[in-house]
Amino acid sequence: MRDAFGNPQSVLVLGGTSDIALAVTRRLVDARASTIVLAGRDDAALTRSADELRAHGATKVETIIFDASSPKSAAATIEESFEAAGGSIDLVLVAVGLLGDQTELDNDAAGTANLFEVNLTWPAAALAALRGKLVAQGTGHVAVFSSVAGVRIRRANFTYGATKAGLDAFTIGFAESVRSQGIKVQVIRPGFVRTKMTEGLSEAPFTTDIDTAADTIVKGLSSSSAVIWSPPALQAVYLILRHLPAVVWRRLPG
Numbered sequence: 001m002r003d004a005f006g007n008p009q010s011v012l013v014l015g016g017t018s019d020i021a022l023a024v025t026r027r028l029v030d031a032r033a034s035t036i037v038l039a040g041r042d043d044a045a046l047t048r049s050a051d052e053l054r055a056h057g058a059t060k061v062e063t064i065i066f067d068a069s070s071p072k073s074a075a076a077t078i079e080e081s082f083e084a085a086g087g088s089i090d091l092v093l094v095a096v097g098l099l100g101d102q103t104e105l106d107n108d109a110a111g112t113a114n115l116f117e118v119n120l121t122w123p124a125a126a127l128a129a130l131r132g133k134l135v136a137q138g139t140g141h142v143a144v145f146s147s148v149a150g151v152r153i154r155r156a157n158f159t160y161g162a163t164k165a166g167l168d169a170f171t172i173g174f175a176e177s178v179r180s181q182g183i184k185v186q187v188i189r190p191g192f193v194r195t196k197m198t199e200g201l202s203e204a205p206f207t208t209d210i211d212t213a214a215d216t217i218v219k220g221l222s223s224s225s226a227v228i229w230s231p232p233a234l235q236a237v238y239l240i241l242r243h244l245p246a247v248v249w250r251r252l253p254g
């Protein structure tokens with residue numbers, strides 16, 4: 001149940017060791033979220049994140065293990081997460097994601113398939129599993145990490161971009177399908193953020209740090225926007241970039 005000010009009290013993070021999602025969750029704990037479920041693949045890293053959130057003020061933090069390379073596990077992960085939270089969850093952050101190395105993926109069929117499983121198939125299956133839970137609650141809020149990489153595909157990361165384009169489209173359809181049932185669904189489209197995912201890569205224009213991205217996302221979560229752009233200026237930038245001729249688009253940095 002949200003508190004009297006509409007702040008979520010229970011939060012599930014799918015991708016519970018994500019730098020950005022954890023920074024968002026810390027802010028939600030500051031705003032009185034007390035029950036947090038972190039689901040991820042790395043037990044030790046999840047335990048460290050859980051300890052950090054407890055030290056930050058969360059009263060109940062549970063961890064769940066899953067591997068997004070096995071999309072059939074998604075329904076069981078959602079089931080376990082609701083049980084761990086005590087039966088209901090106010091906000092679900094879907095942050096699981098893998099960038100991959102495009103130069104390797106170019107000739108790697110198994111790696112390409114895995115990227116689609118982790119970034120698209122598992123999250124889509126998780127959303128399908130969430131539907132019944134949220135409809136039964138009669139309320140709920142889901143925010144899914146897409147990327148500007150999916151808005152217009154670049155040669156440099158086209159496999160990742162394609163997975164995010166698919167997830168973005170699926171999430172928008174999912175949002176429409178639960179809108180009349182009192183469930184809010186948002187797409188988050190960050191630009192380049194300095195996290196462990198992007199460590200060592202050359203920065204793109206409009207790069208932000210984790211805290212700036214988290215502040216923007218938290219603000220977006222309390223808005224009625226269907227899409228949260230981070231930083232917000234990227235919404236206008238991509239309005240133009242989307243329509244650039246391919247010959248110009250290819251030459252842009254980032």
Ligand SMILES: NC(=O)c1ccc[n+]([C@@H]2O[C@H](COP(=O)([O-])OP(=O)(O)OC[C@H]3O[C@@H](n4cnc5c(N)ncnc54)[C@H](OP(=O)(O)O)[C@@H]3O)[C@@H](O)[C@H]2O)c1
Binds near residue numbers: 191
């Ligand atoms: N950083 C950026 O510039 C940027 C830009 C646009 C969108 N995004 C998206 O924002 C989200 C959060 O990214 P981030 O920057 O916070 O990166 P991050 O710290 O690397 O978070 C990614 C999360 O996905 C998890 N994950 C990856 N493969 C998995 C698997 N097979 N099974 C289960 N979990 C798996 C990671 O777990 P481990 O910690 O165990 O690896 C981690 O919890 C991602 O969806 C990302 O695609 C990021």
